[in-house]
Amino acid sequence: MGRELYKYITGTVQGLKQKTIAINGVQDHIHFLIGIKPTSCISDLMCEIKKSSTEFIKEKKFSEFRFNWQAGFGSFSVSWSDLDRVITYINNQKEHHKKIIFRDEYLKLLKDYEVEYNEKYLFEWMEKDVKLL
16 A cells, blocks of 8 residues: 555645655655745645545545544655755654654654644544554
């Protein structure tokens, strides 16, 4: 499922005149690095990616449960000097998340960079894992 979904998302990004640089994930989330034109709205881009990929996931029956992405997303800018490091991080998701779960990593990132937040608005954590097939 992963590669097929990533190719689909890459096609969506290209159709929106942007460039996918790296994409990878694990059962409960994906990361992707996109080269975005300065005139683009990240929220609109994410809305279209989520909308089209949700339809694709449902059409392909990749989940035995009713699938929807969470309402929000995290977006971070990356400097040219960090590009290789971020690409490596994305490409090594499966190994990386054997050491730290996504939720803990995200909260640490927010704390490390002193981003103010209210935890109750961060995620729609589910009581049981929903796995993509």
